[in-house]
Amino acid sequence: MIQIIKDTFYTTRGSKSKILALFCAGTHCGQTPFLIYQKDDYPGLMKRLYVDRCIAPRIEPETYLTCPTCKQKLGLLYTYEKENRIAYKLFAFEVQKKVISPKAAERLISSLGWNVNPHKQILGGQESL
Secondary structure: OOOOOOOHHHHHOOOOEEEEEEEEOOOOOOOOOOEEEEEEOOOOOOOEEEHHHEEEOOOOOOOEEEOOOOOOEEEEEEEEOOOOEEEEEEOOOOEEEEEEOHHHHHHHHHHHOOOOOOOOEEEOOEEEO
16 A cells, blocks of 8 residues: 655655656656656656655665656656755656555556655665665
């Protein structure tokens, strides 16, 4: 079962989170999401995508976040220094989002055969449970 990660980042942002299905904005990608993501403090634009908030599929941080369908570059890996967290700086208008329920996320993950990321934080390259 998918559960919201409740940690210091969650509480700092007002203890509100949503589960999002993220889609490539490319014209050839269709409506299949490439990622299920927990966004804390939901209102507003998505400027960065924190690696520790990616629910599924399991991703390994690489230089670029790319669409698995069209290979379009969607974001650039960096360390968000204010919080010392690994994140992708998203390129403008490359990612679309849709709010989904935890149950819908579970059905989607199951239908796509994705592995769920273990709930962990990645802080400055070090993992902590």
